[in-house]
Each structure stands twice: as C-alpha cells, then as structure tokens.
Amino acid sequence: MDQNSMKPIRITLLGTNGWYSTETGNTLSIFIQTPDLAIILDAGDGIHKIADICPEVQIPACLFLSHFHLDHICGMHALARLRFTHGLTIYGPPGTKELLTRFIGYPFTVPVAELSYQVTIVDLPEGRSELVIPVTTAPLIHTQLVYGYRLELGKIITFCTDTGPCDNFLKLANHADLLISECSYLPGHDTPAWPHMNPEMAITSAETAGAKKLALVHFAADLYTTIEKRRDIKKTVEKADDLIIGEDGMVIEL
Secondary structure, X not given: OOHHHHOOOEEEEEEOEEOOOEOOEOEOEEEEEOOOOEEEEOOOHHHHHHHHHOOOEOOOEXXXXXXXXXXXXXXXXXXXXXXXXXOEEEEEOOOHHHXXXXXXXXXXXXXXXXXXXXXXXXXXXXXXXXXXXXEEEEEOOOOOOOEEEEEEXXXXXXXXXXXXXXXXXXXXXXXXXEEEEEOOOOOOOOOOOOOOOOHHHHHHHHHHHOOOOEEEEOEEOOOOOOHHHHHOHHHHOOOOOOOEEOOOOOEEEO
C-alpha cells in the first residue's frame, strides 16, 4: 500500500464567521492538506493563516470559490503573503476568471502577474470535472449563483455554504465522509428571502444525505456574537454528539 494513502487528510478551519470578522473568528476559509494536494475552500480573510501553517506550500494547490460575496473573497489581498511553490489554481462559478482578473490587481491589491508564484484562474462548469482530483459542482439556493463542491480525495468532502435546504445540497452530500455546511442562523431562525441554514436544517439535510460527519461553519457574525452561542447549539438539537461546531483553528482529520 502507498504510504501516502495511509496518511490522514488534515482540515484546518482558518475562518468560520459569516459576513464579517469579530473576536469569534475570521470570515470563511478552510485549508485541506493531503499528501499530494493542498486545497483551500473560499478566501475569506482567514486565508492568510496558511502562511503560519505552511510558510511554503510545496505541493500543487487549488482554491475553490463558492461565490463572490466579499466575505468569501476578501482574503485575496493576502495572496501576496502566501507561497505556493507549485503554483495556485483558482476555480469558481462562471465569471470567476473575468471578475478575479480585475479584483486581484491594482488599485485593490498586488496583481496576479506580480505574485511570486503562478496563478491560473478557471471557470468551472456545473457537474463532474476531472481536475487534479474529481470534483462535482452544483448550484445551491441563494440570492446569486453559489456553487457547492464535492471533492473526491479518497475520502469524500462536501462543502456547501450560503444556501438554504435544496436537492443539490443532498446530492453533493450523499454519503460524504465529511459535510462542511454553513450555519448562519440561530436555532429556529429562518429568513426565506435570504436563504441560509440554521442548525436543524443542516443536521436534517446531513442525515437525509447519509453524511458520516457534519461540521458547521459560516456563523453569522451578528447572530452568533460569542463562541458560547455556537457551542450552545448542542443543547438545543437532537443527535448532537458527533456534531462538529466549527471554531477558528480547529483541525479535523479523516
């Protein structure tokens, strides 16, 4: 057996807030380390912490963007702090290349061409794509186009943020080893005009999909004003023993 295949996948929650950063955490970004590939999910302002974990990322790296709300891309200005010796490929919904070509540049930040490593920006179609790894994308329910992702890494990791419950959420999360789901709203809270999840919605969707583990992230900064409010979720929902309540700096291994 390949020694690398026996090594665990390490998932570090760099930022777990939604909307804006507070003392509870930075805005959303997740760092996945495998033996052969580094993966970043969204580029909230927590993304800069990769430099503290890996001063140099010495394997190919990919960044998957769910959508373009600023709390999910504002960390792009920190790309100049990071070092990807094998380059960085950025994937996202249609329009990603056009938008980021303008956004990662003057007058906003250091342009792509002036970074110390090569950056490639790719628009991903809906459906399954054979990239460095197989990746399945599907649109979720929100006020604009949001992609959910299903990553095949030997283990299946599904990432769905900024969405209400929907069929594509269930399809992407089907029997996933880890489902990383947004949880913007407090227990019992819902605003259909601004689709997001509350804990009950996320847990029910994960159970329906047969996901093995559920991690909640993207807690709305104006609602979850303390870490204790996040942790209190376990007091208000059933079947909470295996529920992972995301906090900045938390590490999950698969």
